[in-house]
Amino acid sequence: MTSTDGVWAGARPATFGDVVQYSTLVAEFTSVSCVSAGHCTAVGNFRNAGGGREAMTMTAFRAQEDAPESSVPESSVPSLAALLALPEAVLLDASEVMVGSTVQVTVGGFTAGDTVRLVVASTPQVLGSGLADASGSVTLSGVIPVDLAPGDHTIAVIDAEGRGFRQTVTAFAASLPATGGSGSFSIGVMLIALGVAMTIAVRLRRERVS
Incomplete structure (x- = not known):
């Protein structure tokens, strides 16, 4: 210049x-x-x-x-031990999460510009990542894996230096809608049987009258 x-x-x-x-x-x-x-x-x-x-x-x-958008490399996925060493905090309002659903957390306490990851474990999987803003806060979202086994797991936010927070949550599968298969079939059979019985009764009554 x-x-x-x-x-x-x-x-x-x-x-x-x-x-x-x-x-x-x-x-x-x-x-x-x-x-x-x-x-x-x-x-x-x-x-x-x-x-x-x-x-x-x-x-x-x-x-x-x-920086180009890309998936998080395997080498940057934190270990389960690193996640369990984090202090506990309330990251999600609900302590139960449904597999396949989207979760979002907003948390502070990081250094501006830090890359922070949202992770679920028992087997650690990175759900999303982002940069902490000037105040040290970051908002992250991700989808709970559909193959996550029902039961207790850990949701965590963690930066490259191993600083962050964790929360224990319970994962559950979405319940299947009732199809009414066997119940509807049984009711149908009962109605047919009742109809047949009424028809026979009417015929017998007519025969007696004649």
């Missing part, structure tokens, strides 16, 4: 993406507007080689590439 009076040779003063740093010792932004992550325009001033301040505009500055 050059000017008529000097060259600003300081380090990059901002990251346009999840975090925007507005000032350093050599530069200050008065406004930053972004059309998308990494594609922004910043207006401010910088200190030139002579120690004075000059206006500047930075456009379409990308300090880091957006």
Whole structure:
């Protein structure tokens, strides 16, 4: 970045993406507007080689590439021991979860920018992941595996440093709707038998009358 009076040779003063740093010792932004992550325009001033301040505009500055969406690698799935070592907390309002249903948790206490994973165990499976915001909070959601065995399991949120929280939940399978198979068949047989009996009774009555 050059000017008529000097060259600003300081380090990059901002990251346009999840975090925007507005000032350093050599530069200050008065406004930053972004059309998308990494594609922004910043207006401010910088200190030139002579120690004075000059206006500047930075456009379409990308300090880091957006991470591509991908599934969580097997190596990043935490162990059951790591999950059970976490302190207990209330992550879900209900202590029972139905397999195949979607759960969502919002929890704080992490460092801004940390990658946090939502995990279910006894055999640890990552249901989702996300980045903690500037306040250290993150909202994660995921689907309880349909093949999760009924019984007690652990729902946990955990970051790369092994910090997080866990909750014991009970998984249950969705009950099948009643088809009325055998019961309807029995009722049908009873109605047919009753109809036959009434027909025979009417015939016998007619024969007696005649």
